[in-house]
């Protein structure tokens with residue numbers, strides 16, 4: 001058993017090494033302008049208690065973020081604002097370096113201000129944060145985090161009518177729950193994936209109904225999860241951090257019930273963004289990467305560009321409305337080899353993050 005595990009581990013190491021070498025080579029020999037867009041979500045120190053309530057693919061430590069910055073500087077990448085790269089691409093592409101890198105952060109987490117901003121400021125790194133505008137200045141968070149918190153409440157009775165909506169999504173975790181064991185974020189991952197078959201409003205309605213039952217004694221909401229407008233204003237002050245749109249409520253746009261809700265999420269978000277005391281840019285970012293024909297049409301009408309969750313880098317021939325990105329977190333990029341392997345995997349072809 002142990003031997004099999006070791007074999008698997010060394011096979012993974014060699015695959016990663018090959019991917020890393022492939023990426024390093026492609027970065028080195030590339031001559032025509034390319035943009036790598038790096039995507040982050042939460043930035044939390046390794047010992048931060050909120051890591052217990054977060055999906056593993058969502059978090060990077062400030063040290064790993066700094067490792068990425070230092071690596072990009074070392075290989076001579078031009079670290080640039082996303083909107084400025086697009087502007088140059090469309091008006092003066094001769095000014096673009098062979099390799100540019102844009103740092104982006106999705107969702108507008110408060111920890112971006114607390115833990116990422118000091119690193120970005122110290123290293124003078126321009127970055128774009130994609131905001132979910134109706135959550136700013138509220139104590140709210142997103143449904144996956146609420147579901148993890150719910151699953152970690154050992155006092156819940158899964159036979160109660162208020163929890164029947166969740167039961168079909170528990171999969172192999174049913175035993176863990178009935179035996180009262182702690183559900184780790186890793187255990188919760190497949191449950192969250194399964195819940196994505198429901199639309200966001202339905203999940204939020206169900207969570208609201210179960211809220212009164214959630215007797216968790218741990219005060220997990222003592223800390224605000226999302227940025228405040230004062231924090232946004234401070235980050236925007238010298239133009240180093242800019243703010244794009246990530247809808248009003250982070251609803252996945254392919255599952256919406258009406259055209260009015262779709263417009264509210266896409267057009268309304270831009271209206272909110274313009275009222276903020278911030279450096280707003282009309283660039284849209286699709287929540288969860290979910291697009292639809294109607295959402296793409298609206299985005300094209302109201303924005304100048306859009307980020308997807310498709311992986312790869314962007315060349316000057318590439319559409320501004322289908323920007324590819326690389327999703328980075330501690331699990332896939334905490335060393336130079338792991339970072340390059342993730343970039344290498346992303347460059348290989350179409351793959352959802």
Ligand SMILES: [Zn+2]
Pocket residue numbers: 106107246250287288
């Ligand atoms: Zn998001």
